[in-house]
Amino acid sequence: MLNPHPGLPEFTYVKPASLDEACSFLAEHAGEARLISGGTDLLVRMRDKAYKPAYIVDIKGLDGTDVLTFDPKSGLKVGAAVPMNRMASHPDVQKYYPLLAKAANSVASYQIRNRATIVGNICNASPAGDTLGACLVLGGRLHIYGTDGERFEDLVNFFKGPGKTTLRPGEIVTAVSFPLPEKGAKGAYIKLGRNKLSDLAIVGVTAYGFPDKKTESGFRFIVALASVAATPLMPPAVETILAEKKITEETIAEAATAAMDACSPIDDVRGSATYRKDMVRNLTRNAISDVWGQLQS
Amino acid sequence: MQTISITIIVNGKAISLRCAANQTLLDVLRDELGLTGAKDGCGGEGECGACTVIMNGKAVNSCMVFAGQADGANIETIEGLARGEELHPLQKAFIDAGAIQCGFCTPGAIMSAKALLDQNTSPTEEEIKEALSGNLCRCTGYKKMIEAIKIAARGGSANDR
Numbered sequence: 513m514l515n516p517h518p519g520l521p522e523f524t525y526v527k528p529a530s531l532d533e534a535c536s537f538l539a540e541h542a543g544e545a546r547l548i549s550g551g552t553d554l555l556v557r558m559r560d561k562a563y564k565p566a567y568i569v570d571i572k573g574l575d576g577t578d579v580l581t582f583d584p585k586s587g588l589k590v591g592a593a594v595p596m597n598r599m600a601s602h603p604d605v606q607k608y609y610p611l612l613a614k615a616a617n618s619v620a621s622y623q624i625r626n627r628a629t630i631v632g633n634i635c636n637a638s639p640a641g642d643t644l645g646a647c648l649v650l651g652g653r654l655h656i657y658g659t660d661g662e663r664f665e666d667l668v669n670f671f672k673g674p675g676k677t678t679l680r681p682g683e684i685v686t687a688v689s690f691p692l693p694e695k696g697a698k699g700a701y702i703k704l705g706r707n708k709l710s711d712l713a714i715v716g717v718t719a720y721g722f723p724d725k726k727t728e729s730g731f732r733f734i735v736a737l738a739s740v741a742a743t744p745l746m747p748p749a750v751e752t753i754l755a756e757k758k759i760t761e762e763t764i765a766e767a768a769t770a771a772m773d774a775c776s777p778i779d780d781v782r783g784s785a786t787y788r789k790d791m792v793r794n795l796t797r798n799a800i801s802d803v804w805g806q807l808q809s
Numbered sequence: 810m811q812t813i814s815i816t817i818i819v820n821g822k823a824i825s826l827r828c829a830a831n832q833t834l835l836d837v838l839r840d841e842l843g844l845t846g847a848k849d850g851c852g853g854e855g856e857c858g859a860c861t862v863i864m865n866g867k868a869v870n871s872c873m874v875f876a877g878q879a880d881g882a883n884i885e886t887i888e889g890l891a892r893g894e895e896l897h898p899l900q901k902a903f904i905d906a907g908a909i910q911c912g913f914c915t916p917g918a919i920m921s922a923k924a925l926l927d928q929n930t931s932p933t934e935e936e937i938k939e940a941l942s943g944n945l946c947r948c949t950g951y952k953k954m955i956e957a958i959k960i961a962a963r964g965g966s967a968n969d970r
């Protein structure tokens with residue numbers, strides 16, 4: 513008895529033998545083929561009929577995509593098929609990139625994270641994606657493979673709108689890599705959700721700070737905001753204030769207000785725009801204070 | 810409708826079958842193999858965890874895995890736990906601790922717990938809660954499940970807490 517799940521549209525399942533084959537297939541079937549990594553976003557969207565791909569292209573395990581490597585000189589590379597739990601529990605990630613582990617651990621539930629990938633979170637390009645902020649402040653760079661070979665793209669340039677990225681038809685993200693973290697860097701991620709688990713962020717604030725002799729304050733901070741605009745937001749005003757003024761409670765409050773002023777959230781089922789703005793200010797203040805506390809201890 | 814051939818090892822037995830490409834692992838287990846222990850509690854949205862099985866050693870929502878993605882995988886379901894009439898220590902502990910009311914969530918919760926104990930024989934309460942984070946229960950609640958998992962981890966019964 514072949515009993516497809518009611519609600520899942522029909523499609524043809526394609527398992528290419530190499531990245532080249534996968535790219536050619538995706539390029540030939542632009543608009544009707546979709547890549548699948550963990551599938552945790554894709555399946556939900558297919559059940560909701562938001563996506564009706566004619567082909568699902570499974571790239572799991574192709575050409576080293578399920579590899580995670582860390583090199584003390586060059587940094588971390590996380591393959592597209594590496595599940596979040598595997599990444600977050602990796603000793604080098606815990607030691608050098610605790611912010612990345614923390615952000616990944618705030619996604620959904622434990623079971624989901626056994627399938628969900630960080631590259632899937634990035635490619636899904638939801639402004640609410642929990643790992644996007646950490647990936648941005650840590651200087652994430654995408655390894656992209658296409659019919660013309662490999663290219664690289666800094667994550668800061670990648671997001672174009674909800675679900676929209678600079679990926680061209682036939683292109684596959686094979687990995688995301690991160691340089692070594694700045695010396696003495698500390699990070700924080702604060703996620704406000706309706707419940708602690710299994711929910712997207714109403715507002716998410718990532719803060720990252722490190723000593724920097726070149727700034728007036730002696731420190732540099734980078735803040736990334738989730739769920740407050742069409743793409744993840746890194747307000748430059750916040751960085752400038754914290755670089756130019758001696759860091760005090762007042763400076764942090766001023767930076768938090770600048771974060772609030774920079775964002776343009778929407779009203780939706782998870783929260784109103786006004787509520788989101790207030791929360792951006794409060795949580796940005798808390799996140800920067802948290803990092804500041806860590807930097808001084 | 811595309812049909813695909815897959816081979817999965819279910820509770821130690823290799824099974825080859827043909828199924829529709831848009832069937833999930835949960836559909837294959839329930840509708841093709843008659844293993845109805847894993848449940849569909851939320852329409853396959855990944856929210857409830859009633860469909861949890863162990864795939865290659867990891868607890869996963871079987872409603873979120875396409876059949877093709879499971880090809881070649883080692884799958885453990887609740888049906889594989891008891892040895893004849895003898896229940897698995899986790900099954901026994903869930904009964905002893907009163908961690909089952911309607912039982913709809915139980916197969917999923919027990920498989921999450923088994924994946925945890927297979928990796929970590931003496932988990933902390935935090936680790937137990939984390940492992941159960943994707944398993945929703947509308948009647949018993951979680952305290953008794955956590956208690957049951959502690960009992961099973963100790964290899965003891967409810968009386969020697």
Ligand SMILES: Cc1cc2nc3c(=O)[nH]c(=O)nc-3n(C[C@H](O)[C@H](O)[C@H](O)COP(=O)(O)OP(=O)(O)OC[C@H]3O[C@@H](n4cnc5c(N)ncnc54)[C@H](O)[C@@H]3O)c2cc1C
Pocket residue numbers: 546547548549550551552553554555556592618619620621624627628629630631632633634635636640641642643679683684685686710711712713854855856
């Ligand atoms: C119950 C539930 C709760 C959730 N909670 C959260 C949450 O709290 N926070 C959060 O951020 N997310 C959440 N999510 C969403 C989802 O789990 C994450 O976004 C996850 O990281 C997606 O990764 P994946 O590997 O499963 O992606 P997939 O579903 O496989 O892919 C996502 C999208 O990216 C594309 N894509 C995937 N891989 C590639 C690639 N290598 N190259 C190019 N394009 C690619 C796919 O075509 C698809 O459009 C939740 C999902 C569910 C079902």
Ligand code: FES
Pocket residue numbers: 848849850851852853854855856857858859860861870871872873
């Ligand atoms: S059926 Fe609810 S999570 Fe799978």
Ligand code: FES
Pocket residue numbers: 908909910911912913914915945946947948949950
């Ligand atoms: S015992 Fe009824 S849902 Fe958990």
